[in-house]
Amino acid sequence: MTSTQDALTTTAERPRGSDFARLTKELKTAGLLDRRRGYYALRMAINGVLLGAIAVTFVLLGDSWWQVLLAVALAVASTQLAFIGHDAGHRQIFRSHRNNDLVGHLHGSLTGISYQWWVAKHNRHHANPNHEGQDPDIEIHALAFSRAQAHGKRGVYGWITKHQAFLFFPLLLAEAAVLRISGLVALFRRELRNPWREAALQIVPLAAYLVAVFLVLSPLKAVVFIAVHQGLMGVYLGCSFAPNHKGMPIIAEGQRLDHLHKQVLTSRNVTGGRWVDALLGGLNHQIEHHLYPHMPRPNLRHAQPVVENFCARQGIPYSKTTMVRSYSQVLRHLHDAGAPLRGTARSD
Template sequence: MTSSPTVAARPPDARQGSDFARLTRQLKDAGLLDRRRGYYAARMAINVLLLAAVGTAMALLGDSWWQVLTAVLLAVVSTQFAFIGHDAGHRQIFRSHRHNDLVGHLHGGVTGISYQWWVGKHNRHHANPNHEDHDPDIEIHAIAFSREQAGDKRGLYRWITKYQAFLFFPLLLVEAVVLRISGLQALWHGELKHPWREAALQLLPAAAYLTAVFLLLSPLKAVVFIAVHQGLMGVYLGCSFAPNHKGMPIIAKGQRLDHLRKQVLTSRNVTGGRWVDALLGGLNHQVEHHLYPHMPRPNLRHAQPVVEDFCARNDIPYSKAGLRSSYAQVLRHLHDAGAPLRSGRRAPLG
């Protein structure tokens, strides 16, 4: 097995410039780029009701170890709020930037993840997925996505990378906390606009959350509750994003592809019924989402067969896998990327 497959260079084609435009017209004519405000209103209402139900259950249970179950439920609900924040960041809900940002900031306050910081980072990823020079999602201290990256690790990060396939899911336990800290760091370093608003949105909900938990529970139970909630939220978020690009081809430094091929070749769909759509917040339709980030979530399922057929007719490889198979592919890729460290050989350069 080879590490981090690289997108093969392809000479310019007279059709390439029009492929994406032709596909876009086809999807637009089918109404799949139209907004779905009713869907999002219902989805947000359900999430608010679920959050209220969890809060009510916490109040009724009081200082009990049964609160561990409410922490599990809160992790699920928090991640569903994060999915709405993701969609708002891509302008999937409203045409108005202001309305989308309002929804995004409110949901960021609930999840504890800075909406403004995350949108900037995520947009860079969308512009250049799996690109060695420009994608922040493949520049992670504790994880290597190629043998070359593994060879550059030092100290504790080198040891983690060595066994990263085995440590991947345990590492996700801190993902939610890392996202919170990253947003606070961006605020501290003056990287965010409207710093007072950002500080209020990040710090006030966190203070209210901690106050409520420690007033309701004994110190030990409160710490366990927070650990379970934040840990499982991190795992849920990581498991929703990991299958999308990990183990897919890497775009080498200096290599250029047209938009259609750049997005399709580096993305993987996760197949399944509507329950997978709900579980992964529509991110399982990653190919379609990357081609049309502003396409509303419920339309992605309908766009999928259109895009797959279009790719087949234009000889563009289209990747999809079942839920378990997608995770297996990710873990095999991570295991291979760390192979040089386990053998004691330094990864080749270049």
């Protein structure tokens, strides 16, 4: 099979768009681009019941250290809600933009992540995954995803980057808080449309959350509950997104690829069956998701063998691995990217 580097070198010579059009026709004929509203109705109902059960249990338990376990459950539920918000942002649920946005804003307010801010950021990522200077997901102050990026890190950020492979999972504890704060910063900088609506969607649920926690729990237990909930939600979110692109080829500024190669060569799938689909919100089928962001989540697993087979016929490297190996690849890549700051970079 063609190596990734060869594919990056030769893709500019291929007829742009022709391969992708043929693949799209195959998937459309199989009905895999059709909406799955029944699936999403059931998924949202399950999430609603779970969230309601957590709220009732929270009140019944009262001021108890058992609430720490409930914070863990809430972290899982919050991340599952975020997955629905993600799908709404990609127009996977309804054909109507308005209906998708309604679902997205609701789930964003429940998770504390500004839907409007996140969609704008995430669309930039989808347009140019792993492209230096264009993908916001690889432009992170405290992390480097290439040796060239590592050279620009200084001070505290430099120290973190130097040890980033060891600090990666601990850093994810702050991910949920960072996403929440980023949305609030965008709001106060007036970067969002309908600022009063955005303020209501972000600040009112946050205030209600804090009031409920401190009203039911003692101050110490409340702080621990919030730390466990937000920390584990951040780890869960980070572990869902990290295997998708980290450790895959970085596209240099100015390098141009057609849509099919750009999305396939920079993405990695995680294998494991339906339980992995449920755990990672379908994001384990990252190649298919990036090729067709509007494809409903339950259709991705059916599209996967079609896309893999098509890539094999076209000689396009298709990356997939187990969950454990995906994290191992991510950490090895991060360790290598930070090598210049440890003085261990190879001269070549």
